[in-house]
Amino acid sequence: MNLPIPYPDPMPLPAPVWLLRTLLLLTFFLHVLFMNCLLGGTAVALVCTVRRKSSAFSVRLAGDLGRLLPSVFAFTITLGVAPLLFLQVMYGQFLYASSILIGVPWLAIIGMVILAYYGVYFFSMNLSTTNRHEKKGRTTVVLALVVLLLASIAFVYSNNFTLMLAPERWLDLYHSHGSGWNLNWSEPSLVPRYLHFVLGALAVSGLGLVVMGLRQQEDAYRQWLIEQGSLLFTGTTLLNFGVGFWFLVKLTGPVRLAFVGGNAFATSLLGVGMLLPLAAVAHLIMAKAHKSPKRQLVVGVSCGLLTVAVMVVMRDVLRNLALAPYFNPNQLPVAPQWGIILLFVVLFIAGLATLYYMLRKVAIATRVQAAAAQKLQ
Amino acid sequence: MNYPVWQLGFPGGLLIAAVAVLHVFISHFAIGGGAYLVLTERRAYSQNDSELLGYVRHHSKFFALLTVVLGAVTGVGIWFTIGLVSPEATSSLIHTFVWGWAIEWVFFFVEIAAALVYAYHWDTLDRQTHLIVGWIYFVAAWASLVVINGIITYMLTPGRWLETGKFWDGFFNPTYWPSLWIRTAMAVGLAGIFGLVTAMWEPPALRERVVRWAGWWLVLGIAPLLPLSRWYFHDFPSYSRAYFSGMYPQVRHALLGAAVCTGVALALALLFALLRPKVMNPVIVAVLLVAGIGVMGSGEYLREFSRYPYVINSYIYANDIRIGQVESIAASGVARTSPWVEGSAADPRADQRHYGRQLFALECGSCHSVDGYRGMRKFARGWDAKFAGEILLHLPVVRETMPPFAGDAHDRAALGSYLASLAPAIPSGTNDKEIGQQVFAIHCAMCHSVGGRRRPLDLKGTDPEAIAGMLGTLSDINPNMPPFTGTDAEGRALAVYLSNSSQ
Structure with a gap:
């Protein structure tokens, strides 16, 4: 059967594949961390606002999240732009085609992001207004909508990133609904993949709570945050073993085989990807019994973050395995624009330095203010 | 040809225009508004004006809410939309300028971070540091324009890039500088308009001071637009300069719209911001906002129209077909070139109109609809299939803004038959x-x-x-x-x- 795979852009790649892939994976890893904290964080905030009457800590956590989430949203978006750019350079012909086929939900992402973003600001600003009582009910509804919107955005992404790997399905979708009112429902791995990633997001936001706890001065709240975070991470991670297995089973034959012995790199990634979260869970549980649990917690969180890094690489390996019958970016002609790449690197470092300068100034000023406030008390 | 076509029921270009006008309106404000914030803050310090400082604090929150959310996300929205409507051209742009975009992303990142720090740390940071963060914001925002302007102007005037294929030849192209300064002037003017918007929420005495101050921004932004536009137009490709000779009513209307909106904005700014700031009220500000959208919208429309029949001048046509492909498609036919069409024009058993309709989506759909915008039912009224097929041979002569038809004789006959089926009519009358x-x-x-x-x-x-x-x-x-x-x-x-x- 002739598949309608567009030919790659006739221009050579403007950088070697290894560089593009490194940047793709690095920026995507950072994007995923923020995106997970956003999706999980809004869900946690929703639970906190629902439980506000029975738990004082919930109210406090909702407040802390309200201050953090707008910035987390901003960084989720900015960090999402870069991997999408590098993905388009290497895999554009697959991504453009699948995006057009699901054009309506794909473009709706923009509207959903705007709504969710303003929803998060609504939640954040309501925390600081005086008539708290009045607006709490509305805040819960808005937060629930935000969670729903973010979960829907994630679902559309899962659809597009599975559809771009399945050109054999494209013509049917195109000829049945050329208007772009499609989703990739006939993909067997769609639902487990989506659930795997969403549960992962909740788990990572659990780690976020642990980190928030570690930075807290007040013992009881600190303890509560660490407990809740560890519980969220452990619960969702253990559940994710089951969902991950379901995901693996639903992968197409050759791809699945690669992960269970057929390909050494893919198989070892899967192995490490299963051991690391177990190590994270073990450390978080051990920390509970420990007198000074900081070390265990740091190791636990680090293992969790490493798991995300391994999953990001695994996701890339999965994409390359699925596309292997049709395409390998390593075969594309390359004409690196080294001069501009160098300019990018210099500006990138300057940008990071500027970011560091601003955040450091804020951190120092915040610390000075907190110390002054404590003295006053 | 290479990609499927998103069949929206209306031209995809219209969707790009809708997202783009919203985005450029806010993003230009995001640039000029940065300078407005810092200079207003500095003015408040130097005049020891706590009310003015209170105003700029409010304004910074409004600014962040509008630019960081709607401004930034609609920017990503343009990118999503062009990828859906013109994937071939988007892919080409990404391959040519990926590092330009990567650099813009760095500025974007710094810009967003600085905007949030600036808007939410008035009480945390000392004055000096807060002002520095404001300047960091403005420099990063303007620098992202410096980068994206190279890519936008390249599409209209790729200049020497067409021969050399080199990044900088495409980037610093013939319209780069006039466009950069026009956009900078627009950014200054829009900072003034939005300064007036938030001024309306302030008490009368302060409002008057702010209105006069914002009015200067508006006037300074509008004043250089005419000479800058002449410079910009002077560097337009010669083929598109001809579009401005009066033969296209839509160009005449857009020019008139731009002139009227600019004139109205300048007159209102002079009268009600500088001379009689007391009179300035929300209705006048609303008119200024509409005039601002009018100037930006007509400017962007004229730039896009001037690019026709190309999406990237002399490289890719507006219907996303590469110039170099037209001949080969004419030789081999669409069915053998595009995997996305069902059936074949050469097959006598195939439904020719169905095939023709697919060709319409593929080759005409980015600019034409059937019944709506640039609707073909209206244009093709009374056409017979033979005549429509013949017309397709001469599209660039019929309208200089149209790409040539890419396809063989069978394709032309099928599309002709589809077009003729839209509005069959026999001329009738009493004499x-x-x-x-x-x-x-x-x-x-x-x-x-x-x-x-x-x-x-x-x-x-x-x-x-x-x-x-x-x-x-x-x-x-x-x-x-x-x-x-x-x-x-x-x-x-x-x-x-x-x-x-x-x-």
Whole structure:
């Protein structure tokens, strides 16, 4: 059967594949961390606002999240732009085609992001207004909508990133609904993949709570945050073993085989990807019994973050395995624009330095203010 | 051809325009507004004006909410939309300028971070540091314009890039500098307009001070627009400068719209911001906002229109077909080139109209709809299949803004048959002149006018028999003219009409 795979852009790649892939994976890893904290964080905030009457800590956590989430949203978006750019350079012909086929939900992402973003600001600003009582009910509804919107955005992404790997399905979708009112429902791995990633997001936001706890001065709240975070991470991670297995089973034959012995790199990634979260869970549980649990917690969180890094690489390996019958970016002609790449690197470092300068100034000023406030008390 | 076509039911270009106008309106404010914030803050410090400082604090929150959310996300929205509507051109842009975009991303990142720090740390940071963060914001925001301007102007005037293929040749292209300064001026003007918006929420005494201050920004932004536009236009490609000679009514309307909106904004700014700031009220500010959108919208429309028939000048046509591909598609036919069409024009059993409709989506859909914007049912009224097929051979002559049709004779026949099926009509009337007028509308009016600006025909007094005779040899008179496909009676009626009509 002739598949309608567009030919790659006739221009050579403007950088070697290894560089593009490194940047793709690095920026995507950072994007995923923020995106997970956003999706999980809004869900946690929703639970906190629902439980506000029975738990004082919930109210406090909702407040802390309200201050953090707008910035987390901003960084989720900015960090999402870069991997999408590098993905388009290497895999554009697959991504453009699948995006057009699901054009309506794909473009709706923009509207959903705007709504969710303003929803998060609504939640954040309501925390600081005086008539708290009045607006709490509305805040819960808005937060629930935000969670729903973010979960829907994630679902559309899962659809597009599975559809771009399945050109054999494209013509049917195109000829049945050329208007772009499609989703990739006939993909067997769609639902487990989506659930795997969403549960992962909740788990990572659990780690976020642990980190928030570690930075807290007040013992009881600190303890509560660490407990809740560890519980969220452990619960969702253990559940994710089951969902991950379901995901693996639903992968197409050759791809699945690669992960269970057929390909050494893919198989070892899967192995490490299963051991690391177990190590994270073990450390978080051990920390509970420990007198000074900081070390265990740091190791636990680090293992969790490493798991995300391994999953990001695994996701890339999965994409390359699925596309292997049709395409390998390593075969594309390359004409690196080294001069501009160098300019990018210099500006990138300057940008990071500027970011560091601003955040450091804020951190120092915040610390000075907190110390002054404590003295006053 | 290479990609599927998103069949929206209206031209995809319209969707790009809608997202783009919203984005450029906010993003230009995001640039000028950065400078406005810092300079207003500095002014408040130097004049020891705590009320003004209170205003700029409020304004910074409004600024962050509008630019960081709607401004930034609609920017990503343009990127999503062009990828859906013109994937071939988007892919080409990404391959040419990926590092430009990567650099813009760095500025974008710094810009967003600085905007949030600036808006939410008034009480945390000392004055000096807060001002520095404001400047960091403005520099990063303007630098992202410096980068994206290179890519936008490249699409209209790729300059030496067409020969060398080098990044900097495409980036610093002939319209780079005038466009950069026009956009910078617009950014300053929009900072003034939005400064007025938030001024309306302030108490009267402060409002008056802010209105005058914001009014200066507006005037300073508008004043250089005319000379800068002339400079910009001077560097336009020669083919598109001709579009401004008056033959395209839409260009005339957009120019008029831009001029009126600029004039209204300048007059209102001078009158109600500088001379009588007390009178400034939300209604006048709303008019200024609309005028601002009008100036930006018409400017962007004219730039896009001037690029026709290309999406990347002399490289990719507006329908996303590469210039170099047209000949090969004409030789091998669309069905053998695009995997996305069902059936084949060469197959006599295939449904020709269905095939033609797919070609319409593929080659015409980015600019034309059937019934809506640039609707073809209206244009193709009365066309017969043969005539429509012939017209397709001469598209760039019919309209300079149209790409050539890419396909073989079978493809033309199929698309012609589809177009002819849209609005079949037989000219009718009580006398030859009335019928002839309709025949003229069907067969000639695409290219000619009687008494108009477009290739006027003046055959008044010519013997109708002679005109009717000429109808049989149109292609000999000018090879770009399709043969007359009407009946003999229609030909005679047309001749009578032309012989009795004058300019």
